Amino acid sequence: MTRQPHDQFAKEYLEELLTSLGKVETSKDVKSEVREIDVWFVPNTSSSNTSELGLLAKMAATSCLFEPFRNAPSEVEIRSCLLKLYTVHGDLLRQAKRSLSEGELPCLWILTPSCSSRMLNGFEAKIQESENWVEGVYFLPELLKGAIVAINQLPVVEDTLWLRVLGKGRTQKQAVEELVQLSEGSYKWDQLLEILASWRKNIEVKDNVNDEDRELIMNLSPAYLKQREEWRQEGLQEGRQEGEVTLLLRLLRRRFGEIAPDLEQRITSLSIPQLETLVDAQLDFSNLDDLVTWLSAQS
Template sequence: MSKLYDLHSYLLREAKRQSQPELGDDVLPNLWILTPTLSAQILEGLGAKLELDKWGEGVYLLSPTLKTGIIVIHQLPQTPATLWVRLLGKGRVQARAIQEVAALPVEHPYRNNALDLLGNLKVILEARETIEPEEQELIMQLSPLYLEKLQAAQQVGEQLGEVRHAQAQTVRLLNRRVGDVSTEILARVNVLPLERLDDLLDAALDFANLSDLIAWLDLNE
């Protein structure tokens, strides 16, 4: 919290130095404290209050003057909106959040982003000289997801390699059949998916001039 007040002081000084209007309280930033757990006794001692209508369970606010909120991760509801924060929890809360990530559809953007972050977490934990039992359990839980991410990346790399090879073959053949292909036409060829590149490769054997290529692209893009 002292860092928050130092930041407020800095912003107020900068506004004054640049002859800007004094910053109002609604402009100054708030502090959010994230913690895996926190006892009711400490929350009561801090005067932290729930605002269920606005924030829901697990989110406590201190006095408005303090401009500070506390997110108690293990109290958050198990919803997609809280998934990212629950990944920062511990024990069963974190384990459940990881299971939710694994259950997301393969194409879901949350899933891919979370797998990247969880893979980094696994590497960091394994690099420690001393690994706590709870961390070892987490590593075991992350290992299948990490392997899945590596396999997916390898598959994407292989597919990209096939596309690049097909593009090179197609361009070489086109240059032989219709002469040097312009940059504009080449751009149209290079955005074709792999199956369309195969079709173009076959069709190019019958091309007599550039007009044949342009006509084919107009029909098949």
């Protein structure tokens, strides 16, 4: 349960970044008793400019699984990630109409805010200096096809920014501040800020906020405040009610896809207090049926 809020954010965040590079699937089911894969990625066959994504793009050069953790995983959790990988390998080999080479089988990236020396030594995970991988990226023995990324050990450079946002404490706080500054000169990263802002809002409104949640709220505050100001400015430009409707429809479309015209009309007819309430209420919706139920209760 402790991974769920971070899981949802990390999936949306990585999907937004990786979509330009290839096919991304989140919460992909695998057979047997293994749980779902957090993020499954297959790169495009055509080459593209990946320099903006730095280290993340280098990791996504081949098909791979991303397993992000909010807290450092245990030995059992790391082995569980490896089990998912090998289950995928088995499925691909069974489905293939020809033999697959090692290079065609996906690899595994375990993203953790930190990793102890004991854990790294136990899995014989080491830095590959020969291929210019930076500090913090530790590869398991070659034939295991996996690596552990200790985010707090990554160098503080723009190439690692997108991974450092998934860290904790000062590492994450600094990365979010860098992302906010980067977005000042380009609207390209606004969607990432919206994802970060939504994550903060989701954490803030939940019951029993603990110390770790409060730290996370503080880390995400720069992104939230910038996004809130942009929403406010949109509201001033379009009129307060129109601004609230625009914001709400954007949030709903990002979560559930296109909204039917009749639902959109019902939302447009809501009062400003109702719209403000719905902005918070939609965070708890699982699907559009929950939206219909909420709207019916306002009649």
